[in-house]
Amino acid sequence: MWSFSKIADFIHEFLGSYLNSTWTMIAEMVIAGVAVIGLFALLGLVLVIMERKVSAWIQIRLGPNRVGPKGMLQSLADTLKLLVKEAMTPGGADKFLFNLAPYIAMIVAMLLMAPIAFAKDFQLWDLNIGVLYITAVSSISVISILMAGWASNNKYSLLGAMRSGAQIVSYELSAGLAILTIIIFTGDLQVSEIIKSQADGWWIFKGHVPAIVAFIIFIIAVTAETNRAPFDLAEAESELTAGFHTEYSGMKFALFFLAEYVNVFIVCAIGATLFLGGWMPLHIGHWTGFNHVMDYIPSSMWFFGKTFFLIFVIMWFRWTFPRLRIDQLLNLEWKYLLPLSMLNILLATAIAILGWHF
Amino acid sequence: MMNGSDILFYGLAALTLGCGVLAVTTxxxxxxxxxxxxxLIGVAGIYLWMQYEFIAAVQVVVYVGGIVVLIIFSIFLTHQAGEKLAPQKIKRQIAAFLAAFCGFALVMLQVYQHTFTESSETAVAPTVKAIGTQMLDTKNGGYALPFEVISILLLAAMIGCIVIAIQKTPKGISQEQ
Amino acid sequence: MFITKYIKDVFGALKSLGVGMKRTLYYFTHHKEIITEQYPDNRETMHLPERFKGEVVMPHDEKNEHRCTGCTACELACPNGTIKVVTKFEITPEGKKKKAIDKLVYHLELCTMCNLCIVACPSDAIKMAQTFEHSVYDRNELTKILNNPGSKIMDGVE
Structure with missing residues (x-):
């Protein structure tokens, strides 16, 4: 059957027959890098048009409908526009840090791609601390925002950066605790092991109440961590013009924009992996007949289907709820989400020890 | 002839030291x-190079995600963008250089005088599971006691923070707004 | 008690989020509700709301007669001097002098479509039209004379 892992194996054998092992590895690294960059570009195009269509339909509008069939090439046209625009650096800015910040945002997003399993046996780096690696690396992304806000030498940028710093640092806690709930059930941090543990049902079904509560908390916390509405105080248009990227234009702005969308994809992919079984098809306990039918749908379809469903949920949030004030935002985290997720972890631990989960 | 591993090590070491020097000279x-x-990321890279993934991840979480963000916040609140610090007096520069050199010399002396012997015990695999069991073990040289002592220290620090931050309402003003 | 209020808050918040998301999902799935008008393409079939106000016009009947008596109520009602009524005296067949309008000058470029003149008019001589494509090359073209040349006042309108 056609699958990503077959293609990867074929490329590996093809290169192995022409080159020695070191050069094979280097060539594979280059191919993986190019593939990730290609995926980034594709994700940027797809997610931008998806966001614009979803927002339009939710707000009873038509959305982009002029460029290409049903406006589907609109984001391509936007990309072209951004590519040919002048990339300005303001005179009073700290030029070195100002130009460095978008690349940091991009590099962090690229590093986060490494442990994500896109399909069965198709993963860049299955390291044994998978989920911890993701939480660690994603904590660097706040640096790029702080750097951009400071280096712009603009009070709006600085305010936006500080808000976003406070927000990301505090919501990382409940996102981490929500992830920990699933780690308690699986007893392993490795992404492939987490997916394997869901072969007889996804954790959101197997884990009773704690898994569902953790899932809701996870979705809320990652929406805040990716700086999207209703938690988009960092770039609140009506108050701070555009927050930390007020002074950016052209390709540098596009990199921030792309990094935001790629981050949304990554957190949704992680959510899909932890709670909805990653590439694992919908399996129910011992119904072998049913499980067998589900296996006919390719694993990459399952992964992208679940991920895009979560992305849709996050977009749905964005266009439904009004923006929170900074005090409401911090109240929500420290008075509601954090105590609830701690209680939830206790409950999950009890269930895991007593073996009540399926 | 250097192999790939050596090139990576020297690259990471150069990143760590070069950025360290720049941090004190800018x-x-x-x-x-x-x-x-x-x-600090360079140090995390060296841990990763040694295949201590867990330590590398913790290095990034604690130092990059925590301490550097805290430092940046305090800079945000106290300094203005584009402001340059006044150059230090030459006396202070010499004193700082001497202090750094003495520390460096002490460490290098220890490293060269110490003879490294290979341990006969089998190494603990640096997986999260092994580290976790070792950390909370009460037997076999486990670290349960130091772990708990440190957590009491952290608890004390947190209570101290709350006491400092607690809001004292002046007399005559009711708690409700 | 504190804890019951806390739990009530959590569930109340979840419920209200659910209500909001249900509404937006309804709009997301029901494309018939879309209200966007693709304006220059659908100029013929375009639907304008009933109370849309485009400009002030003076309707004339087929005998080129209007209902304006020249009372200047609209001119007085206008907050920014958009309307200027120029009156003249006509000799009626009985030999009496009677006040009538010579020109009703309307400055579209000053008008805010506030509808006060229409409300003020005692004889319903003017009304709001739904035209809106007002752009012209010369600003003077926006100053309009509302009564047709050679028009008269309708019989029976005092």
């Missing part, structure tokens, strides 16, 4: 914090 405070960050 006269812009925010840039110093960023260079410190890259230096």
């Amino acid at each position: 006269r812009q405070l925010f840039r110093a914090a960023i260079f410190l960050l890259f230096s």
Whole structure:
């Protein structure tokens, strides 16, 4: 059957027959890098048009409908526009840090791609601390925002950066605790092991109440961590013009924009992996007949289907709820989400020890 | 002839040391914090090079995600963008250089005088499971007691923070707004 | 008690989020509700709301007669001097002098479509039209004379 892992194996054998092992590895690294960059570009195009269509339909509008069939090439046209625009650096800015910040945002997003399993046996780096690696690396992304806000030498940028710093640092806690709930059930941090543990049902079904509560908390916390509405105080248009990227234009702005969308994809992919079984098809306990039918749908379809469903949920949030004030935002985290997720972890631990989960 | 592993090590070491030097020589405070960050990432890279993934991840979480962000926040609240620090007096520069050199010499002396012997015990695999069991073990040289002692220290620090931050309402003003 | 209020808050918040998301999902799935008008393409079939106000016009009947008596109520009602009524005296067949309008000058470029003149008019001589494509090359073209040349006042309108 056609699958990503077959293609990867074929490329590996093809290169192995022409080159020695070191050069094979280097060539594979280059191919993986190019593939990730290609995926980034594709994700940027797809997610931008998806966001614009979803927002339009939710707000009873038509959305982009002029460029290409049903406006589907609109984001391509936007990309072209951004590519040919002048990339300005303001005179009073700290030029070195100002130009460095978008690349940091991009590099962090690229590093986060490494442990994500896109399909069965198709993963860049299955390291044994998978989920911890993701939480660690994603904590660097706040640096790029702080750097951009400071280096712009603009009070709006600085305010936006500080808000976003406070927000990301505090919501990382409940996102981490929500992830920990699933780690308690699986007893392993490795992404492939987490997916394997869901072969007889996804954790959101197997884990009773704690898994569902953790899932809701996870979705809320990652929406805040990716700086999207209703938690988009960092770039609140009506108050701070555009927050930390007020002074950016052209390709540098596009990199921030792309990094935001790629981050949304990554957190949704992680959510899909932890709670909805990653590439694992919908399996129910011992119904072998049913499980067998589900296996006919390719694993990459399952992964992208679940991920895009979560992305849709996050977009749905964005266009439904009004923006929170900074005090409401911090109240929500420290008075509601954090105590609830701690209680939830206790409950999950009890269930895991007593073996009540399926 | 260096192999790939050596090239990686020297690259990471150069990143760590170079950014460390830049962090102390730059006269812009925010840039110093960023260079410190890259230096710490270099250290995390060296842990990763040694295949201690867990330590590398913790290094990034604690130093990059926690301490550097805290430093940057305090810079944000106290300094203005584009401001340069005044150059230090030559006396202080010499004193700082001497202090750094003495520390460096002490460490290098210890390293050269110590003879490294290979341990006969089998190494503990640096997986999260092994580290977790070792950390909370009460037997076999486990670290349960130091772990708990440190957590009491942290608890005390947190209570101290709350006591400092607690809001004292002046007399005559009711608690409700 | 504190804890019951806390739990009530959590569930109340979840419920209200659910209500909001249900509404937006309804709009997301029901494309018939879309209200966007693709304006220059659908100029013929375009639907304008009933109370849309485009400009002030003076309707004339087929005998080129209007209902304006020249009372200047609209001119007085206008907050920014958009309307200027120029009156003249006509000799009626009985030999009496009677006040009538010569020109009703309307400055579209000053008008805010506030509808006060229409409300003020005692004889319903003017009304709001739904035209809106007002752009012209010369600003003077926006100053309009509302009564047709050679028009008269309708019989029976005092």
